[in-house]
Amino acid sequence: MRGVETLNEIVALAIHDLERREGVYKVQAADKQLSVTPTTQRLIDELYDLYNRRASKSHGKFTAAEGYPTQAQVRDYVDDPERDFLKLTSRMMETLRNQAQARxxxxxxxxxxxxxxxxxxxxxLVAIITDKLSAALTSQRDVQDVRHLDLDGFRFAGRINLTAWANGEERYISFLKGKGDVSAYFQHFLGCDSVVQDRVDTSNLVTALKEFVVETEMPEKEGNEFLGKAKAICERVSRAREEIEFDALANELMPKDPKRLTDHLAHTDRGLSDRFVPDRRALASLVRFRGGTKQWKVEFDRDAVSNRSVIYDAAANTLTLTGLPDDLVEQLKSEGLGNG
Structure with a gap:
């Protein structure tokens, strides 16, 4: 009889140790894979959720530069009919050890x-997890020390979307961003090229913010104010040539419940890179609609729909413009248009 299906179906699982003694890194390799049990399933499910909620991530693809063996190691694993996961992870551990030693x-x-x-x-998924000391109450009502995995405290983690890589998609690697060597260490281990494309990243952020308004079912007026404020914040950051940070953006946009927005933006499947300089041209669509055909073009602010200057009829698939400016009216009248 099959058990309850999980969204995260574990194919293979292994844990090795990276030890540092007197400045020298050594690998304590596992001699077998971990079995899939309710405990290991909970571990992966929780790590998946925790990783998705971390706002500060970078996204990219395998670098074409030499000296980064992870891509070849993963390719060997994927192409191997036997899929020797312990062999793959042991090879990756040596790469990780070298990067840790270098930095x-x-x-x-x-x-x-x-x-x-x-x-x-x-x-x-690759994550470095440390132990944490806590206390537990025994059956004899005594308190004793207990060491457990500190899942909330992990700082180094990355994920490779193997399917997206095989399909030739543009971005399929993500990793937690830190400062200085903290970020470079894991990025070099993965061999990830995460060249930031400000306009692409800004467009992706704009899309995510619009989706948030829809998914949270914000009233029209509230949604317009939310997107308008988001645009103003991003433009301010852009003019200062600073990087936007999702935590700071969420705290300013939604001070009463910032976590709701950061969880939305941080989800790894959205592919949003944190910390980039917003492109002001790409921000315009937060508050502006534009479109046209070969015969006409139209552009208007989101507020125009709210105040009925522009009326959209979804059923009839029409736009009605009201309050036409005098110069446009005069042009139309001078051509004798609108007289039936």
Missing amino acids: SASTGGHVLFAHFRRETRDYL
Whole structure:
């Protein structure tokens, strides 16, 4: 009898250790894969959710530069009919050790590798997790020390969308961003080229903000104010040539419930890169609609719909413009138009 199906179907799972002693990194390799149990399933499900909610991520693809072996290692695994996951992760651990040694950016920890399938797509997740000391109450009503995995505290993690990579999509790698070597360490381990394209990233952010208004069913007036404020914040950051940060954006846009917005923006499947300089041209569509045919063009602000200067009839598929400016009216009249 099959159990309850999960959204994250674990294909393979392994945990190795990266240890640092007197400045030297060493790998303690596992000798077998982990079994899929209710406990390991909960572990992957929780890591998946935690990783998605982390706002500060960068997205990219495998670099074409030499000296980054992870792509070849993953390709060997994917192309191998036997899919030797322990071999793949052991090879990746050596790459991780080399990058850690070169940058001294990590104290090490348990390195979890998971190949899982979600909604017909395959992913490879890598996360470095440390132990945390806590207390537990025994059956004899005593308190004793207990060490457990500190899932909330992980700083290094990345994910490769194996299906998107095979399909030739533009971005299929993501990793948590930090500052300085913290970010470079894991980026170099993955061999990820995350060249930021400000206009593309701004357009993706604009789309995500519009989707948020729709998904949260904001009233029209509230939604217009939300998007208008978002545009003003992003333009201010752009003029200062600073990078937009999703946590700061959410705190200013929704001070009473910023987490709701950061969770929306941070979801890894959206592919939104945090910390880029907004492109002001791409911000215009937050508050403006434009379109046309070979015979006409139209452009109007979102507020024009709210105040009925522009009336959209979805059923009739028509736009009605009201309050026409005098110069346009005079042009039309001078041509004898509108007289029946």
